[in-house]
Structures are given as C-alpha cells and as structure tokens.
Amino acid sequence: xxxxxxxxxxxxxxxxxxxxxxxxxxxxxxxxxxxxxxxxxxxxxxxxxxxxxxxxxxxxxxxxxxxxxxxxxxxxxxxxxxxxxxxxxxxxxxxxxxxxxxxxxxxxxxxxxxxxxxxx
Amino acid sequence: xxxxxxxxxxxxxxxxxxxxxxxxxxxxxxxxxxxxxxxxxxxxxxxxxxxxxxxxxxxxxxxxxxxxxxxxxxxxxxxxxxxxxxxxxxxxxxxxxxxxxxxxxxxxxxxxxxxxxxxxxxxxxxxxxxxxxxxxxxxxxxxxxxxxxxxxxxxxxxxxxxxxxxxxxxxxxxxxxxxxxxxxxxxxxxxxxxxxxxxxxxxxxxxxxxxxxxxxxxxxxxxxxxxxxxxxxxxxxxxxxxxxxxxxxxxxxxxxxxxxxxxxxxxxxxxxxxxxxxxxxxxxxxxxxxxxxxxxxxxxxxxxxxxxxxxxxxxxxxxxxxxxxxxxxxxxxxxxxxxxxxxxxxxxxxxxxxxxxxxxxxxxxxxxxxxxxxxxxxxxxxxxxxxxxxxxxxxxxxxxxxxxxxxxxxxx
Numbered sequence: 161x162x163x164x165x166x167x168x169x170x171x172x173x174x175x176x177x178x179x180x181x182x183x184x185x186x187x188x189x190x191x192x193x194x195x196x197x198x199x200x201x202x203x204x205x206x207x208x209x210x211x212x213x214x215x216x217x218x219x220x221x222x223x224x225x226x227x228x229x230x231x232x233x234x235x236x237x238x239x240x241x242x243x244x245x246x247x248x249x250x251x252x253x254x255x256x257x258x259x260x261x262x263x264x265x266x267x268x269x270x271x272x273x274x275x276x277x278x279x280x
Numbered sequence: 281x282x283x284x285x286x287x288x289x290x291x292x293x294x295x296x297x298x299x300x301x302x303x304x305x306x307x308x309x310x311x312x313x314x315x316x317x318x319x320x321x322x323x324x325x326x327x328x329x330x331x332x333x334x335x336x337x338x339x340x341x342x343x344x345x346x347x348x349x350x351x352x353x354x355x356x357x358x359x360x361x362x363x364x365x366x367x368x369x370x371x372x373x374x375x376x377x378x379x380x381x382x383x384x385x386x387x388x389x390x391x392x393x394x395x396x397x398x399x400x401x402x403x404x405x406x407x408x409x410x411x412x413x414x415x416x417x418x419x420x421x422x423x424x425x426x427x428x429x430x431x432x433x434x435x436x437x438x439x440x441x442x443x444x445x446x447x448x449x450x451x452x453x454x455x456x457x458x459x460x461x462x463x464x465x466x467x468x469x470x471x472x473x474x475x476x477x478x479x480x481x482x483x484x485x486x487x488x489x490x491x492x493x494x495x496x497x498x499x500x501x502x503x504x505x506x507x508x509x510x511x512x513x514x515x516x517x518x519x520x521x522x523x524x525x526x527x528x529x530x531x532x533x534x535x536x537x538x539x540x541x542x543x544x545x546x547x548x549x550x551x552x553x554x555x556x557x558x559x560x561x562x563x564x565x566x567x568x569x570x571x572x573x574x575x576x577x578x579x580x581x582x583x584x585x586x587x588x589x590x591x592x593x594x595x596x597x598x599x600x601x602x603x604x605x606x607x608x609x610x611x612x613x614x615x616x617x618x619x620x621x622x623x624x625x626x627x628x629x630x631x632x633x634x635x636x637x638x639x640x641x642x643x644x645x646x647x648x649x650x651x652x653x654x655x656x657x658x659x660x661x662x663x664x665x666x667x668x669x670x671x672x673x674x675x676x677x678x679x680x681x682x683x684x685x686x687x688x689x690x691x692x
Contacts, residue, residue, distance in 0.1 A: 161418075161420070184360075187360075188360045191356065191359070191360065195353065195356065195357075198323075199316070199319055199320050199323050200319075200323045200326075201319075247319075247418060248412075248418030248419040248420055248421075249418075249419040249420060249430045249431070249433075249434040250412065250419045250434050250437050250438065251315065251319070253434055253438060254312055254315065254316070258357075260360075271420075271430070
C-alpha cells in the first residue's frame with residue numbers, strides 16, 4: 161500500500177538553526193532518502209519552502225480568488241513529504257518514525273485510497 | 281525467467297516470511313529491527329535471485345542476508361545518532377554461531393508466539409500482535425476484522441512492542457514448570473480470534489470467517505510445534521464448530537439452532553479430523569477444558585439427526601468439565617443438557633436456581649434457555665417474559681431477530 165508521510169514543523173525552529181545544523185539535517189535527509197530507495201519503500205520525497213510564503217487558490221461562482229497563505233493558521237506548517245510503499249500501517253509508521261522531521265516536529269501518516277490509486 | 285523468479289520469491293514470502301522474522305527477532309533482539317531486516321532480505325532476494333539463481337536454502341539465505349543488512353543499516357544510522365553505535369557493535373559481535381536446522385527455526389516460531397501472547401501485554405494487544413507477527417496479517421486487515429480503525433490497531437501494536445522492549449520481556453519458550461499457564465494464554469488468544477470470526481454478528485461476514493480460518497491455521501501451527509493435549513483439543517474444538525458454519529445461519533442471515541440444522545451441510549472433512557484429534561487428546565489423560573468441550577462437540581457431530589444425540593454422554597462430559605472449570609456458564613450448559621436428557625422440568629429447576637444466584641443476571645442466553653424450556657412445557661406467558669428479557673440484554677442483531685421471531689410465534 162502507498163502512504164503519504166506529511167512532515168509538519170514550526171518554521172521558526174528551522175529559521176533558528178545554525179548553518180552547521182542545517183547542513184547536518186540535510187545530509188541526514190539525503191541519507192534517509194538513500195536508505196529508503198535501497199529497501200524499496202521510496203516513491204518520492206520533497207522538502208517545501210517556508211509555509212508562510214504560500215499562495216491559496218480557490219474558485220467560487222466560477223471566479224478565481226487568490227490570497228496569501230498559509231492555509232491553516234497553526235504554528236506548525238507542512239514542511240515536506242515522503243510518499244512511500246509499505247506493507248501496512250505499522251510498517252509505514254516505522255518508516256515515518258525515522259524521518260528526521262519526526263524529531264523536530266511531527267509526521268502525519270495518511271494511507272492513499274485504493275480507488276484513487278486505480279484511477280491514476 | 282525474471283517473472284518466474286518473482287513468483288517464486290512471492291511464494292517464499294508466503295511460506296517463509298514468518299519463520300524468517302521469528303529467527304531474526306532472536307538474532308537482532310528487537311522486533312522493529314527484525315522487520316526492517318526481513319523487508320531488506322526480500323528486497324535483496326528480488327534483486328539477486330534472478331541474477332544468481334535461487335539459493336539452496338532460501339530460508340537460511342534470507343536470515344543471514346537480513347542480519348547483514350540490519351548491521352549495515354545500524355552502522356549508517358549511527359553516523360547521525362551515536363547512541364546506535366553500541367547496538368551496531370553488539371549485532372556485529374554475535375555474527376558467528378549458527379547451525380541451521382528445523383529445531384532452531386521451530387523454537388524461534390514458538391518464542392514468537394509466546395512473546396506475542398505474553399500475559400504482561402493487554403489482551404487486545406496480544407490478539408493484534410499475534411495476527412500481525414505470527415500470521416502475517418496487515419494492520420488494516422486486523423482492523424477490518426475487528427471493526428476498528430487502522431490507527432487504533434497500529435497504536436496498540438506500537439505500544440505492545442515498546443512494552444516488550446522496555447519491560448525486557450524475554451524472547452523464549454517458557455520453562456516446563458510455567459508452560460501450562462503460559463500455554464493457556466496462547467490458547468485463549470487463538471480461541472478468541474476463532475470466536476470473533478464464528479460468533480460475532482456485526483461486520484462483513486466474509487472477513488469474519490477468514491478470522492476463524494486464521495485461528496485454525498494458527499492452531500495447526502501450534503500443534504505442529506508443541507503437540508500438547510490441550511493444543512490438540514483446541515484445534516479439534518475449532519474444527520468441529522467450523523464444520524457447522526454453513527448450517528448455522530439461513531440464506532437471509534437468521535440463526536438456525538443445532539437441533540434444527542440441516543446436518544447434510546456439516547463439513548465431513550472437518551468432522552473426521554476433529555473426531556480423530558479429540559480421541560488423540562483424550563487418550564493422553566492430561567486433557568483439559570478445550571479437549572472436553574471438543575469431546576462434547578464430537579458427540580453432537582456423531583449424531584445423524586438431533587433426536588439421535590447421546591445426551592447421557594453429553595451430561596457426563598459436562599460433569600467432568602464442571603469439575604475442571606466450575607463456572608456458571610458451564611453450569612448453564614450442563615442444565616440445558618440435563619433438560620434434554622431428563623426433560624424440560626429438570627432443566628428449568630436448575631436454571632432458575634442459577635438465575636437466582638445472580639451470577640448470570642445480565643447474560644441473555646440464560647433467559648433464552650429458560651424461555652425455550654417454558655415454551656416446551658407450554659408455559660407461554662413465562663416463555664414470553666424470558667424471551668423479552670433475553671431481547672433486552674442481547675446486542676447481536678441475528679440473536680435479537682431470533683428472539684423476536686420466537687415472541688411472534690408465542691402470541692396467545
């Protein structure tokens with residue numbers, strides 16, 4: 161099954177990190193990408209830019225409305241994601257638990273709906 | 281060719297993954313590490329077997345590959361988390377050893393079963409852990425079968441594994457002196473899984489019968505590994521119950537009681553195997569409650585039609601069962617058997633005594649039993665009152681429909 165691991169983090173925490181800490185975190189992410197690729201869990205993963213620079217788009221009455229983000233006014237914002245393949249939810253949780261972001265913020269694990277998968 | 285090997289790897293996964301996991305848990309000393317290692321070993325098999333051919337002993341290959349991969353993983357992770365260095369060192373240290381024989385693998389499977397069913401774990405965690413680790417069901421499958429959310433089941437499993445780690449629950453088969461008690465917990469888990477599939481009324485009935493099938497498979501595995509009398513008795517009991525599955529509900533989902541069932545629908549293969557196992561369990565003279573319940577089910581299985589049932593023998597077996605397990609439920613069942621043997625009056629007296637003792641006050645089946653005996657004695661009003669009481673206490677839909685049907689038949 162496919163699972164989407166959403167990494168939520170406080171952008172202020174990231175902003176407060178030293179250059180050396182950032183480099184180390186990035187290296188750790190790259191190493192984990194690599195580990196997941198080798199063992200077949202990896203589908204795709206990306207890190208996102210600061211959540212407060214996001215843009216919201218919606219259509220109402222046929223008209224497009226564009227506003228400043230973020231979508232949710234919470235301290236923690238979506239900072240990146242891993243789309244993974246796992247045998248079941250517990251295996252996905254195990255993979256998610258070792259995403260470096262789990263230590264800094266939290267990782268939300270969402271199962272991909274089967275019917276959607278078939279439609280794609 | 282490649283496709284062929286992929287099919288082969290898939291077959292090996294189904295046949296061997298649980299045994300490989302059981303051994304990896306022992307070698308690596310940790311459930312999560314072992315599950316990663318199992319995953320890695322099969323990923324490596326998919327890559328290497330098409331190129332190099334199947335190894336002579338796939339199971340041993342998977343275990344040693346999994347172990348090396350785990351060490352490799354730990355070393356890489358230790359670069360970012362120095363607390364893991366010690367684990368990597370330890371794993372690297374006990375790399376020698378290893379004689380692979382059937383006995384080692386069998387013992388590991390038993391270790392896994394006893395650990396998953398450890399009394400220190402909560403009962404629902406034991407069930408979830410056993411179904412996932414020993415039977416190989418996915419979290420989502422377990423959640424569907426128990427009408428629970430995948431997240432709830434997943435958390436239960438995560439917590440159980442943490443408990444095993446933190447409480448340092450040893451990965452071992454209990455010693456002779458504690459075996460009976462520990463085995464009891466294991467048998468209880470298997471029987472709960474079976475009953476969930478056999479008696480529960482809610483949910484998708486197909487998923488439910490799969491659960492009974494899983495319990496029977498588990499019973500067979502345990503018997504192969506540890507042929508204790510009660511293990512044999514439980515397998516017999518499950519098979520004899522399962523033999524009646526087709527006959528116990530009508531096509532529109534109504535309950536059909538034992539005496540009304542079309543016995544030609546009973547599965548004769550299950551019955552033959554069940555009877556043979558009952559005999560084997562009883563002949564050890566070390567049998568317990570499961571073997572005795574199986575023996576009772578065997579008497580029913582041998583009656584060609586309901587009136588041919590040997591009630592003398594059934595009452596006798598309940599007497600022995602009551603001595604081993606003096607519970608009110610057994611007493612109720614014995615009273616029903618006595619009613620069949622000596623007439624409804626005799627049974628009714630026993631049941632009324634049991635009701636007034638208060639032990640089964642909230643148990644709908646005792647009122648259903650009372651109602652049935654009153655009905656047979658022509659005491660319509662009393663029968664109606666008892667069915668109403670049973671209806672009030674029952675939470676299972678088919679059971680409720682059954683009581684409503686009986687009430688409708690009893691209109692004066």
